[in-house]
Amino acid sequence: MFDSMTELNGDDSKDTILFMSEAGGDAARSVTFLDILKATSNFSQASIIGSGGYGLVYLAELEDGTRLAVKKLNGDMCLVDREFRAEVEALSSAAARHENLVPLQGFCIRGRLRLLLYPYMANGSLHDWLHDRPGGGDALRWRDRLRIARGASRGVLHIHEHCTPRIVHRDIKSSNILLDDSHEACVADFGLARLILPDRTHVTTELVGTPGYIPPEYGQAWVATRRGDVYSFGVVLLELLTGRRPVEVLPAQRRQWELVGWVTQMRSLGRHDEVLDHRLRGNGDEAQMLYVLDLACLCVDAAPFSRPAIQEVVSWLENVDTIGKSSEDVTNL
Structure with a gap:
């Protein structure tokens, strides 16, 4: 082979x-x-x-x-x-x-x-579309972003549950979610950490994650887990919902802005709607987006065992179509 x-x-x-x-x-x-x-x-x-x-x-x-x-x-x-x-x-x-x-x-x-x-994936990465490509964020409507989230979650589920031995990705991020010719999401770079000598993983933080996606518990022990992958996937969901990067530098304030902290604060103030990407508002999809926002916030919970397993994430995303629909619409799905 x-x-x-x-x-x-x-x-x-x-x-x-x-x-x-x-x-x-x-x-x-x-x-x-x-x-x-x-x-x-x-x-x-x-x-x-x-x-x-x-x-x-x-x-x-x-x-x-x-x-x-x-x-x-x-x-x-x-x-x-x-x-x-x-x-x-x-x-x-x-x-x-x-x-x-x-x-x-x-x-x-x-x-x-x-x-x-x-x-080679000519359509590039989700990161490209959301953050770098001119007009890319405008081109990704809610239905497109939801399809990408579903596809990526199924890819992560496969490496977590159906590979032997099971694979922890360690570096789930929007730049590692590539889009094929049909704009279906494909998770890249899974398992690469297994090719690295154990005593060399300290050389770069990218071997155990990327700033903005790294779960808080990795700060105490550099042991990658599937729950850590779920945290990183939750950050990707927040990117899809808000259109913002996980980390942004604010030169005027001489500090770093973090997406997870900002969303958590806004939700605590009851300002859920304000975190949603303005390009997605006004199309009748707000109920579905807020439903996925709840899921994303569960994924980025600071306590690892409070996060859902990836199978639960997949099921949650599959159920999104039932949100904001009339009973007649649900019957016809």
């Missing part, structure tokens, strides 16, 4: 990355390391499309037009070859495949080099 690289000066016959077709059938096509070098212009800066605590991400455009996202990991931080390969094969197995997860299609071990191959 997958093949790893030999050492840097290894046999060219083994110098191949194998990755499965989208259908996941038996026919796999091979891509050589030289193909990847050529497709990324020798990992040029112009090919970089992302970065993070794990390394850089490059866009690889193959000769037949196929586009891949190639994640180049920091080799000094990764597991040794055999352990790395075992973990990657688990992450790329059928059990780790779901329509709301970005599939790992191939990998490469070549000396100290570690590459992971994913399909």
Whole structure:
């Protein structure tokens, strides 16, 4: 199914990355390391499309037009070859495949080099649409945001409950929720922390979360949990509802503004409606949005065991359609 690289000066016959077709059938096509070098212009800066605590991400455009996202990991931080390969094969197995997860299609071990191959998602991330793309937030109506929340929750449910061993994501955030050609949400970067040496996870906070998404209990002990993932997912729900970033710098006041604290304060003052994205108001969806706001606030509860499990989150989101509808509408759903 997958093949790893030999050492840097290894046999060219083994110098191949194998990755499965989208259908996941038996026919796999091979891509050589030289193909990847050529497709990324020798990992040029112009090919970089992302970065993070794990390394850089490059866009690889193959000769037949196929586009891949190639994640180049920091080799000094990764597991040794055999352990790395075992973990990657688990992450790329059928059990780790779901329509709301970005599939790992191939990998490469070549000396100290570690590459992971994913399909390229041309529609970018939820973060792009909400915060960076001009007009992106306006384009995402409530029904679009709800569909994204539902899809992402199902992806998280799959890694929490249906993978063996179960996977804690550790870094759920809007930039790790990618949109496919149909704008369906796909959760990216799940399981990457399992590829890192245990004594290297202190090197960057991105290996255990991103500021604004990190649950408060991680400040006492750097032990990632599924309840911690639920907290981070709750922050993403708040982003969808408010259209605001999890953390914003307020230069005039010389302080940092945090979304979770602001929403909590506004709710305590009974000003629930005011936290909703102004671009979503006036369309008759307020009841549904407030229903999801209640869920988001349960997810970001400071007490881990007061948070719902991800299965409850999925069920809550599936029930949103019944909110604000007449009994006749509910019958016809």
